C-alpha cells in the first residue's frame with residue numbers, strides 16, 4: 001500500500017533544495033489520489049541551476065581524471081542498488097506501473113546505465129596518427145576529448161529513471177555538468193537521484209534538477225537558456241521540433257530520441273508461439289508506453305487469422321490492477337489527459353471503419369480504481385496505412401493488424417511512415433530475417449525478438465524519430481568535444 005505522507009518535491013540547485021515560483025500537484029494515475037506536490041522552477045531557478053552547473057564544471061569537475069569519474073559513477077550505481085526499494089516506490093507512485101516491472105526494468109537499468117558508461121569511458125582509447133606530406137613534412141595528430149559543457153537533459157514520463165540515467169551517466173562520464181528537467185508527470189526519481197549523487201560523493205552542482213512543464217515553464221527556460229552548451233532530449237517529435245527552434249539561434253548540438261509508429265512484420269514461417277509471446281510484449285509492455293512499442297502488425301495472409309486470434313487471447317489474459325498486486329501485468333496510462341488522447345484514437349479507429357477485436361474503451365475495475373487513467377488493451381483490423389490511427393503515434397496498449405501477401409509488400413508497408421524508430425521481423429528463415437531487417441528504415445531492427453538491448457549498440461531513430469545515436473561510444477561522441485592537436489615533427 002502506498003505511503004500516506006505526500007512528498008513535496010523541490011528543485012535541486014548546487015546541492016541545495018530550492019522552492020519554486022508555484023507548486024503543482026502530481027496525480028497518481030492508479031486511482032487519482034495526490035502522489036506529490038512539486039515546486040515549479042521559474043526562470044530565476046533555471047538561471048541558478050545553469051550557473052551552479054557552470055561553477056561545478058569550471059571548479060574542477062570538467063578536469064577530473066577519467067578513472068575518478070568512472071569510480072564515482074560506479075558508486076552511484078551501488079547507491080541506487082542500496083536504495084533500490086526507495087526508487088521502486090517513487091517510480092510506482094508517479095507512474096502506477098506494476099512494481100515487478102519497475103524492479104526488473106526501470107530501476108535495474110538505472111544502475112546498469114551508470115556501470116556501463118563507467119566501463120565505456122574508462123576503456124575508451126584516443127586516435128592518433130602520423131601525417132606524411134608529399135613535401136616531406138611529418139606531423140603527429142591526436143585528439144583531446146573535452147566535455148561539451150553544461151548539458152540540458154529533458155526527459156519524458158514513460159521510463160523516467162531509465163531514460164534519465166541513460167543520458168546523465170554518459171554526460172557525467174565525459175565530464176559534463178547537467179541540469180535535468182524530468183517530466184511534470186514523473187518528478188520523483190530524478191529528485192531522489194540528487195540525494196544518491198550527493199551520497200556517492202559527486203560534487204554539488206554537477207547534477208541539478210529543475211521541475212515544471214514545457215512551454216512557458218522550466219522546459220522552455222532551460223532549452224532557450226544561453227548558458228547551456230547542448231540539449232539531450234527524449235520525448236515527442238513535436239517537442240523535439242520546438243526545442244530545435246529554441247536552440248537554433250545559438251547553434252547548440254542536440255541529441256533527440258523522439259516518437260515512433262513501429263512495425264512488426266510476421267511471416268507465415270514464424271514460430272507462432274514464440275512470435276505471439278514477443279508480439280504481445282511489444283504491443284502491451286508498460287501499457288504500450290514505450291517508444292519502441294509495436295503499433296502496426298503486418299501479418300502474412302496465410303496466418304493472419306491465427307495471429308489475430310492468438311494476440312486477442314494474450315490481450316484478454318492481461319491483468320489490470322494495483323501495482324503491488326503480484327498478478328498485475330498492466331498498469332494505467334500516465335494521466336487522465338493521456339487517457340483522453342488514447343481514447344480519442346480508439347474512437348477515431350471506429351469512425352475510420354476499424355473492426356475492433358478486443359478492448360476499445362475504459363475498463364470497469366471497481367470504485368477503488370475509478371479515478372485512475374485506465375484503458376483496455378485494444379486490437380483492431382480492417383484499416384490500412386491511409387488511416388490516421390495507423391499513421392500517428394497513439395502511445396497506448398493498441399495495435400492495428402494488417403495482412404500482406406509478399407515480402408516486397410511487407411517492406412513497403414512497414415517503411416510507409418514518417419517515423420523510423422524500431423521494427424521487429426518474425427520468421428524462421430534467417431536469411432530473410434537479415435534481409436528484411438536491413439531494409440527497415442529505422443534505427444533499430446530486431447529479428448525474432450524485441451527490445452533486447454546491448455548498451456554498446458547505437459540507439460536512435462530516423463525521420464520524425466530523432467537525430468543522432470546514443471549508446472556506448474556513440475554517447476561519448478555526443479557528450480564530448482574533441483580538440484585535434486597537430487604537431488609538426
Ligand code: NAD
Nearest residue numbers: 155156157182183213214219220235236239257258259291
Ligand atoms: P513530451 O515531448 O510531451 O515531453 C517530454 C519532456 O519535454 C517533458 O519533460 C516536458 O515537460 C518537456 N517539454 C515539453 N515541451 C517542451 C518545450 N517546448 N521545451 C522544452 N521542454 C519541453 O513527451 P512525453 O509525452 O513526456 O513522452 C512521450 C513521448 O516520448 C512519445 O512520443 C514517445 O515515443 C517519446 N519517447 C521516445 C523515446 C526514444 O528513445 N525515441 C523514448 C521514450 C519516449
